Amino acid sequence: MSDASFKLSVLDITPVPTGSTPADAIRNSVDLAKHADRLGYHRYWVAEHHNTTGEASSAPAVLVGQIAAATSSIRVGAGGVMLPNHSSLVVAEQFGVLEALHPGRIDLGIGRAPVDPLTAQALERPAGAQSGSLFPRQLADLIGYFDAESGANPVTAVPASAANHPPLWILGSSPSSAQLAAALGLPYAFANHLNGDACIPSLELYRRQFKPSAVLERPYAIVTAMMVAADTDAEAERLWGTLGLAAIKMRKGYLGPYSSPEEAAAYPYTPLEREFLASRLARHLVGGPEAVRRKTEDFVARTGADELMAFSLVHDHTARVRSHAVLAEAFGLAGAARPALTHAG
Numbered sequence: 001m002s003d004a005s006f007k008l009s010v011l012d013i014t015p016v017p018t019g020s021t022p023a024d025a026i027r028n029s030v031d032l033a034k035h036a037d038r039l040g041y042h043r044y045w046v047a048e049h050h051n052t053t054g055e056a057s058s059a060p061a062v063l064v065g066q067i068a069a070a071t072s073s074i075r076v077g078a079g080g081v082m083l084p085n086h087s088s089l090v091v092a093e094q095f096g097v098l099e100a101l102h103p104g105r106i107d108l109g110i111g112r113a114p115v116d117p118l119t120a121q122a123l124e125r126p127a128g129a130q131s132g133s134l135f136p137r138q139l140a141d142l143i144g145y146f147d148a149e150s151g152a153n154p155v156t157a158v159p160a161s162a163a164n165h166p167p168l169w170i171l172g173s174s175p176s177s178a179q180l181a182a183a184l185g186l187p188y189a190f191a192n193h194l195n196g197d198a199c200i201p202s203l204e205l206y207r208r209q210f211k212p213s214a215v216l217e218r219p220y221a222i223v224t225a226m227m228v229a230a231d232t233d234a235e236a237e238r239l240w241g242t243l244g245l246a247a248i249k250m251r252k253g254y255l256g257p258y259s260s261p262e263e264a265a266a267y268p269y270t271p272l273e274r275e276f277l278a279s280r281l282a283r284h285l286v287g288g289p290e291a292v293r294r295k296t297e298d299f300v301a302r303t304g305a306d307e308l309m310a311f312s313l314v315h316d317h318t319a320r321v322r323s324h325a326v327l328a329e330a331f332g333l334a335g336a337a338r339p340a341l342t343h344a345g
Helices: 022-039 060-070 088-101 117-123 137-146 175-184 196-209 233-251 261-266 271-283 289-303 317-330
Strands: 007-012 043-046 075-082 106-113 168-172 188-190 223-228 285-287 307-311
Touching: 007 022, 007 188, 007 317, 022 043, 022 317, 043 060, 043 106, 043 168, 043 307, 060 075, 060 088, 060 168, 075 168, 088 137, 175 188, 175 196, 188 196, 196 223, 196 289, 223 289, 223 317, 233 261, 233 271, 233 285, 233 289, 233 317, 261 317, 285 289, 289 307, 289 317
Parallel strands: 007 043, 007 307, 043 075, 075 106, 106 168, 168 188, 188 223, 223 285, 223 307
Antiparallel strands: none
């Protein structure tokens, strides 16, 4: 049992570090999930991204299946499937298969984030999908496929059914997603790492407007947070340099592999960029065991999160595994004292 008042989970974008390959990143994600399972994390979610050489998380259903097969008890899911990129029928079928293979361990997080125009064309997103106007109908179709007895859909999504129905989550980073989750009586996952300013207002709106449903009696919210932990504060801040430089480069349109802490330390930041980095570091949960625990407990108290999902962008895989181990130790997760696994290179 954890000694924390909230559950601790992992969000993974399958980052590709400099000097590495997307195949390495995918293998490292599976390996990190195995460590998270051993350490006692509650769930492990993978994201969906396209048209970026810095992230290999383009096929969440495939990666969820591989991770679920490589682990034994941790919940595994998509955080999330961007529904406008897909057919609702195909998503229902894919996650029906995953739930049938790994009953009681699969989560289906649904989002609607837009993509760039060229990627939208390559994905054959239908007209209106970019604006999100089709999302409510797509979501209703998806729910209907898992509830075949309702007769909402004339097509049967095999093996999606009430027996193979993974929990459905609404993902978002704005009040509109909070309202949708509340209206449907579904659990909600807020991407604080994308829009921290809207976090608390969105969560308050979700809780205030929540309507109990057959799947959830009271509101339940996951909040993601940028987290980097190490054995000392100085080492955690050094490792965080990868994340800081990534934020600077993304503002300039760069979506390539993630830089090392050494590359980040040597980067010629402007005074404005250094000011931006300082503000980002102050908002992220970074530090050694005591500091990261204190910052995390304050963050959870402010947001009221039922579950915290750690998003740790660390260049070196060994250090990334260690970051999650330090978090597990800091919050007394059940597996934190178990012998460490050997890990991928």
